[in-house]
Amino acid sequence: MPGSPLTRLRSRVTILIFLILVPTTIVMLLNFQTQWALLNSEAQEEMQRLAQLVATRQIQLTESAEQLLRTLVEVPEVQSGNCNELFMNLIDQFRNYTNLYLVDADGFTVCSGLPVDPTASFKEQNWFKATMAERGFTTGDYAMGVVSQRPVVSYGYPVFDEQGEIPYILGVSLDLQWIEGLVDADLLPAYTTITALDRNGTVLYSYPAGTETIGAQYHPEIYALLEDQTLGTLEATLEGGVPRIYGVIRLTGGDTVLVGRDQHDVYADSNNLLVRNLLGLALVALVAVPLIRLRAYHAFVRPVEDLVDKLKRLAAGDTSTRIDLATVRVVYEMHELGSVINQMAESMENRQQSLERDRDRSEVRVKLRAKEMEFLVDTSRVLSSSLDYEATLKSVAHLTIPELGDWCAINVMEDNRPRWVALAHLNPRIQAEGERYLHQYELVHDNLPNAVLQGTPKIYNDNLEEFVAELTPDPAIARMLYEQMLAGGIKSVLLVPLVLRGKVSGLIALVFAESGNRHDLSHLLLGKELGRRAAVAVENSQLYRELQRWSQNLEQRVEERTRQLTDVNHELETFSYSVSHDLRAPLRAIDGFSQALIEDYADQLDEDGQNYLRRVRAATQRMGALIDDLLELSRVTRREMATVPIDLSLIAHEVIEELQTAEPDRKVEVIIQPGLKADGDTNLVFIVLQNLLGNAWKFSSRQEVAKIEFGTTRYEGEEVFFVRDNGAGFDMQYGNKLFGAFQRLHHNNEFEGTGIGLATVQRIVHRHGGWVKATAVIGQGATFYFTLGSENRHEEHGKEAYFTGG
């Protein structure tokens, strides 16, 4: 052996040094591997937690949209399709929505908060089709808003009529740019990315901005991996070529949220430590080598062998292995080395144990988060299930116990006064006692606590004095309350404000007492989320109540008016009947007996006397005519209208024939445009033409060649009917008196008339939704223009039929 280069001390020492350094390095690397695994597990858990947080916000946005739509379908304006103004106001108030719209069953817009192309149909939009098919709330896909030119997601909600058909669909577009504000950037670790996808894998938003293209398809190879994950992690190199750890959550609807963190960042501290340890090891080796050279082989070969053996066991994973420092104390460095190895082994053992503990804890935490998610989903379901918020909040209060407190009390501001609306305890008997106490408390308290008004939730664990100070400014009452709380065994209070758009509308008080639990950060976060959702529900239902009150009031007023009108109409009818029957009878007697006098006593009356009697009779008959016309005027107002398509040309011919029969000697040139059609009540339209053509007939009687025309023309841009004559005309100065009852522009000895005909005409055209106007020149004739509603129809232009009387 001597002489062999391998057996030389130098060589042996060198070999020895390797023997020591190699396993030591291995141990160190093993140690770091454990550390990396721990860091990785921590990062995964953190990413999952963040993904859940973001997902919760996303669910909430969808639920808010659903609640808004659910509330709106109840509103009368929406049901009647008259909602442009309402929508304009709403999108002005809710800036996170780019537009609200009501579309009919063919997809055409009925109303909209923003101006839209009325010819464009939503029929092919997936949310429209989905809402029609599912007959319920649906979420559409990512789209670029046509009007807003911003990325949006649309939601649809059907409006049902009484037959269960869907005449309208209500839609709302959520501005995706709004989502970015949901994540508190300063809460995130450095180099964190957030990406949300819709059910088709389209990117809805990404943080920081520009990491992913909004609206683009997400990396398909990654998206394929996500298909059946509900909650998980993955490692991938995507954005900017940076390897990342991703927390993934996939929601029921198929939406996905990914939160990623740079792996380099995760391991940075650990890697620095590794470099330092390696350097330290090298230093130890450098110091040890000269010492080893001086010592005898036996002095350290055995210990080294022992070391190597132990190190092997360590390397095999037996972290409980320790080096017996007594065997290596001969050499200081060996002793040091041994103790360093022991420390490492201990640290490894600790880490391994801590890793195992962390794994257990992590599992517990994931289970807890799943439970929290479930709780929030349950809460949301309860909150959006009904518009009666008192009942709803009572159910919510019961959902919070025992997880968030042994007690839960909810207070809501109503008419600027706080009111306890819900109290929950697992034991109904204790709950009943608590309710009595709560009502006493209401008396000393007329505003929400300041801590609540600040809008952030707060925990009171060991500072219950501070809590009672919030409740009352009076130190004596505070003292009393504090003692009552201690006596009641209250340990911890979590005060959560109900906040919506910066406005505090109430509070949720969660109290731990007999369970001895204390509120911590997770309770606080969950409570905050609950507060936000409850506030939305409270606002929605208050809004709904107000709407209901308003519409009930309106209905009542309409009913009252209708009743008044019916009464008045009834009175009018009775009056008309009396007029019709009773006023005519004496007139008949006057006329009849005057005639009898003229006939039977002619020899006893001189010419004057007979003349007077004739004038009595003329006046009587005129009064009879007036009564008849007045009756007709009142009848055209009262009579029910039966609107049918009618032929005005035909009616005009009938009227003219009647007039001609009554005065067979008159020669009048009558031109009636054929095929004049309109929708109206035949009897009433007959009265219109009877009066207008009758007037034309009467006032053209002094003309040598009388001419009457009936047709259509354009008047102030509108297609209207006209009746024209070349008769006496009238002074336009008095034109405004023309349509009043008893207004006449001619003396009775010129032209006979009661002055009621045109008033009757005006009432009839008004009842049809039309108007009547007249123009005239004295001595040259008059033209009357009228419409029957907006739709005057006529056919066969150009052909004219001539009807010449004589």
Place this chain on the structure above:
Amino acid sequence: MKSMAKKLILLVDDNPDDVDLTLRAFKKAGLMCEFAIARDGVEALAYLQPHTQPAELPRVILLDLKLPRLDGLEVLRQVREDPRTRLLPVVMLTSSTEPDDITRSYINGANSYIKKPVDFNEFIETVQRLGVYWLAINEAV
């Protein structure tokens, strides 16, 4: 055809002026007939009852609508219910031109509905036509 002489008309009207004028109008129209006058609905129905033993039923009833005690429509209804009188011609002779009155009269079985005109000359003309039609032209049961 029954005998041309002595045709009986039942005139139901509460207004004595109207009764006189109607009688005068018939006279002026040159119609030979006899009148029974009832001043309200109850009298009219009483006249038509068998225990009063009228020599014969009237050829036609001229019935006003607005009557004291029992109104014209009720009289008409009961006349139509009684098998003895249900085929009697009934002419409504009234002041009302309310469409409701006209409709209800025909629904209850009126044979004719005539408005009393204010102009007496017109009334004579109307009465003449009415008399000729119901007493001479019309073939009653």
